[in-house]
Amino acid sequence: MLSRVADSIYWMNRYIERAENYARFLDVNFNLALELPVSFTTQWEPLVVTTGDWKLYESLYGKAEKSKVIYFMGYDEKNPNSILNALSNARENARVVRSDITKEVWEQINHLYYLVRDQKSKKRWAKKDPRKSFDEIKTGCQLLYGIFDATISRTDGWHFGKIGQLIERADKTSRVLDVKYHILLPSSNSVGSSLDLIQWAALLKSVSAYDMYRKRFGKLQTASIAQFLILDEDFPRSMLHCLTRVENSLKAITGNTMGYSTGAERQLGLLKSQLEYADINEIIETGLHEFLDNFQFKLNEVSSSIFETFFSLQNIVNQN
Amino acid sequence: MARLNLSTYDTKGFFDEMFDENLEVNAHYSLLRKRLEKIGWKKLSLLQQSTDRAQMSIGMTFNVYSDNQGIERILHLDVIPRIISSAEWEYLEQGLTQRIIALNMFIHDLYNEQLILKDKIIPQELVFSSATYLKQCQGLQPPHKVWCHITGTDIIRGDDGQFYVLEDNLRCPSGVSYMLENREILKRTFPELFEKLHVRPVYDYSHNLRDMLEAMWPAPKVSIVVLTPGIYNSAYFEHAYLAQQMGAELVEGKDLVVKDDHVYMISTKGLEPVHVIYRRVDDDFIDPKVFRKDSMLGTPGLFEAYKKGNVVLVNAPGTGVADDKAVYAYIPKIIKYYLGEEMLLPNVPTYICAEKDDLQYVLENIGQLVVKQTDASGGYGMLIGPKSTKAEQQEFIKKIKNNPRNYIAQPTINLSRVPTLSEDGIEGRHVDLRPYILYGKEVKIIPGGLTRVALKKGSLVVNSSQGGGSKDTWILGE
Numbered sequence: 001m002l003s004r005v006a007d008s009i010y011w012m013n014r015y016i017e018r019a020e021n022y023a024r025f026l027d028v029n030f031n032l033a034l035e036l037p038v039s040f041t042t043q044w045e046p047l048v049v050t051t052g053d054w055k056l057y058e059s060l061y062g063k064a065e066k067s068k069v070i071y072f073m074g075y076d077e078k079n080p081n082s083i084l085n086a087l088s089n090a091r092e093n094a095r096v097v098r099s100d101i102t103k104e105v106w107e108q109i110n111h112l113y114y115l116v117r118d119q120k121s122k123k124r125w126a127k128k129d130p131r132k133s134f135d136e137i138k139t140g141c142q143l144l145y146g147i148f149d150a151t152i153s154r155t156d157g158w159h160f161g162k163i164g165q166l167i168e169r170a171d172k173t174s175r176v177l178d179v180k181y182h183i184l185l186p187s188s189n190s191v192g193s194s195l196d197l198i199q200w201a202a203l204l205k206s207v208s209a210y211d212m213y214r215k216r217f218g219k220l221q222t223a224s225i226a227q228f229l230i231l232d233e234d235f236p237r238s239m240l241h242c243l244t245r246v247e248n249s250l251k252a253i254t255g256n257t258m259g260y261s262t263g264a265e266r267q268l269g270l271l272k273s274q275l276e277y278a279d280i281n282e283i284i285e286t287g288l289h290e291f292l293d294n295f296q297f298k299l300n301e302v303s304s305s306i307f308e309t310f311f312s313l314q315n316i317v318n319q320n
Numbered sequence: 321m322a323r324l325n326l327s328t329y330d331t332k333g334f335f336d337e338m339f340d341e342n343l344e345v346n347a348h349y350s351l352l353r354k355r356l357e358k359i360g361w362k363k364l365s366l367l368q369q370s371t372d373r374a375q376m377s378i379g380m381t382f383n384v385y386s387d388n389q390g391i392e393r394i395l396h397l398d399v400i401p402r403i404i405s406s407a408e409w410e411y412l413e414q415g416l417t418q419r420i421i422a423l424n425m426f427i428h429d430l431y432n433e434q435l436i437l438k439d440k441i442i443p444q445e446l447v448f449s450s451a452t453y454l455k456q457c458q459g460l461q462p463p464h465k466v467w468c469h470i471t472g473t474d475i476i477r478g479d480d481g482q483f484y485v486l487e488d489n490l491r492c493p494s495g496v497s498y499m500l501e502n503r504e505i506l507k508r509t510f511p512e513l514f515e516k517l518h519v520r521p522v523y524d525y526s527h528n529l530r531d532m533l534e535a536m537w538p539a540p541k542v543s544i545v546v547l548t549p550g551i552y553n554s555a556y557f558e559h560a561y562l563a564q565q566m567g568a569e570l571v572e573g574k575d576l577v578v579k580d581d582h583v584y585m586i587s588t589k590g591l592e593p594v595h596v597i598y599r600r601v602d603d604d605f606i607d608p609k610v611f612r613k614d615s616m617l618g619t620p621g622l623f624e625a626y627k628k629g630n631v632v633l634v635n636a637p638g639t640g641v642a643d644d645k646a647v648y649a650y651i652p653k654i655i656k657y658y659l660g661e662e663m664l665l666p667n668v669p670t671y672i673c674a675e676k677d678d679l680q681y682v683l684e685n686i687g688q689l690v691v692k693q694t695d696a697s698g699g700y701g702m703l704i705g706p707k708s709t710k711a712e713q714q715e716f717i718k719k720i721k722n723n724p725r726n727y728i729a730q731p732t733i734n735l736s737r738v739p740t741l742s743e744d745g746i747e748g749r750h751v752d753l754r755p756y757i758l759y760g761k762e763v764k765i766i767p768g769g770l771t772r773v774a775l776k777k778g779s780l781v782v783n784s785s786q787g788g789g790s791k792d793t794w795i796l797g798e
Contacts, residue, residue: 001587001588002569002571002575002585002586002587002588003575003586003587003588004572004574004575004586005569005570006588092551095379095551095556095560096551098560098561098563098564098570099546099560099563099564099568099569099570103564106379107377107378107379110376110377110378110379111377114376114377156588160588253588310588311588313574313575313586316586316587316590316591317577317586317591319590320590320591
């Protein structure tokens with residue numbers, strides 16, 4: 001497939017995944033705020049920190065406030081990563097790949113974009129309870145995942161889309177864990193008070209992991225939660241699981257079954273094996289933050305490497 | 321509130337496609353009339369709203385840039401269709417076929433032997449002074465000697481009910497996706513009418529288009545692409561739509577690379593050959609090595625690959641010379657010269673400002689005439705005499721005197737009207753018609769077209785950039 005098109009299909013999926021994650025973050029945080037005692041420090045600042053856009057937020061609005069954060073993350077055109085901008089970018093990319101996706105996929109993306117634009121014009125962020133809006137966005141994104149999987153052939157385009165989606169997902173899981181873990185950890189090692197319970201549960205819910213975590217471990221324990229989100233092989237949002245599926249798609253594209261033939265495969269393989277042979281207690285001892293920071297850095301390198309290998313027009317012409 | 325009462329409909333003395341001057345409904349419109357009155361105003365308004373929504377959700381939008389803000393617009397689709405009887409269509413089909421065959425022969429002759437110039441049928445300077453005449457195409461022989469594979473001829477109907485060809489649009493005519501999508505939408509609006517009226521289908525346009533493109537390449541395995549200027553082009557929706565319908569790659573100039581005079585597209589698996597390019601990028605921009613040096617939309621070396629026959633460009637570069645508005649006036653002579661036939665489908669009478677007598681007439685009667693720049697399109701660079709101010713007329717007189725070659729004039733033709741939904745109920749609005757012609761091994765005209773409608777009350781300008789909308793166009797079977 002055309003390199004430019006592959007690039008766009010990759011980004012289209014990344015942006016949709018981003019939008020869905022943001023909607024879920026906002027939803028969970030809103031819920032959390034309802035249950036915390038008044039005296040408890042606000043959770044809105046760490047939420048923005050999670051997204052990596054705190055500096056921008058602070059320069060625009062100063063202190064973290066509920067409705068401002070919701071506006072900033074959901075609808076602010078000044079925030080390049082807001083849900084509105086992410087979906088607008090996804091739609092622009094979908095336009096570029098219009099002839100490579102199905103009518104159904106295109107129309108759902110288009111619909112989602114109009115949905116969020118409409119929410120913005122109706123000032124939904126200022127509502128007492130904006131959760132309905134978040135729900136609509138989440139459902140819309142999930143519907144799109146389903147349509148994408150149900151209507152697109154498993155050729156290179158689909159795989160590039162998956163790679164974009166899963167890299168974004170792994171990145172977001174690692175960020176949520178990084179920020180929340182450090183706020184919550186000082187309390188204790190095993191989750192005790194009901195206040196703790198609510199907060200740890202909220203962390204899991206931020207990445208839709210609560211139900212599956214319960215099934216796997218039953219009890220809420222800090223190390224197990226970290227283990228589940230980083231190293232679980234079967235949970236679809238765990239960092240390791242995402243990387244495994246990125247690898248599968250890369251191999252489907254290159255046709256490689258053993259080892260690697262491109263820089264992208266090599267970088268990814270190295271990062272993945274780091275997770276495969278990791279032990280959660282060791283990670284926590286040597287520093288979870290450093291571990292996650294390093295992971296995000298290397299994941300970026302994988303992403304650049306995919307660009308160089310498959311998308312960069314100049315590179316491909318030079319090599320042929 | 322507006323009501324649907326067609327008995328008070330007023331043709332205002334214009335030729336109306338639905339009613340005659342006594343408000344008797346024309347036979348081919350009678351079922352539609354009954355249907356409209358039966359569903360009533362409220363339901364019709366709802367149908368119109370769901371049509372608007374359908375267009376948005378399909379993404380049939382184009383961007384209008386002003387104040388640095390991209391605004392997405394839809395080309396308004398009026399729910400009331402325009403209907404053409406089978407007899408009217410047969411006439412149009414014959415006229416258009418004759419015309420496109422002659423025009424192709426004309427273009428081929430101009431870039432090869434130039435017999436028509438040697439025989440002094442057309443003044444040589446008129447052709448060579450046209451900005452759209454490309455000397456780089458001299459001596460080229462495109463496959464099957466076809467230059468103009470895809471044409472979207474603009475046809476109007478005057479007060480007398482006669483069809484006239486207004487413009488030939490031989491370069492990159494657009495709008496065919498509207499013909500196709502309008503039909504999909506209207507099939508949901510009036511399903512029962514389609515069943516009863518035997519409206520001829522248009523859905524096989526993209527199959528025919530693909531067949532035509534494949535036929536331009538000698539080998540059975542053909543790699544076809546659609547070349548677009550990109551997502552900011554107002555017709556991008558259409559480029560993507562056609563590529564998708566044909567199963568062709570949609571490429572931009574930067575996706576292509578020329579090596580040893582062969583064209584390739586840059587893919588994730590390296591370079592892949594390209595054989596036929598349906599290009600929606602204008603001549604000037606396709607190759608910065610040969611045409612405009614500043615073009616960011618083209619591919620360096622493309623024209624050389626084309627000249628060597630290693631790639632086919634559709635339409636061929638250079639066709640613009642035949643839709644120059646001054647050349648247009650000579651088309652009756654062109655048809656006679658190449659085919660020995662009288663022109664079936666007439667031109668609008670045209671005054672060529674480059675000719676002394678005509679110039680005099682135009683300057684004296686500018687208030688009654690439509691003046692057009694010979695190399696402009698899209699409703700730009702024109703003056704509609706009866707609707708212009710004295711100052712505007714003076715300005716045009718100055719322009720014409722400065723460069724007579726650049727202008728022609730035509731009598732103002734009151735375009736025919738079709739009942740259209742407006743805020744005040746159903747009112748007549750002026751329309752034109754753009755059928756689409758494919759020319760590969762043979763001429764194929766899809767039974768349908770884009771009817772553009774001037775939505776503003778009283779307006780004669782149907783261009784989308786100037787407040788025009790569209791209607792689905794129904795050609796009836798025998």
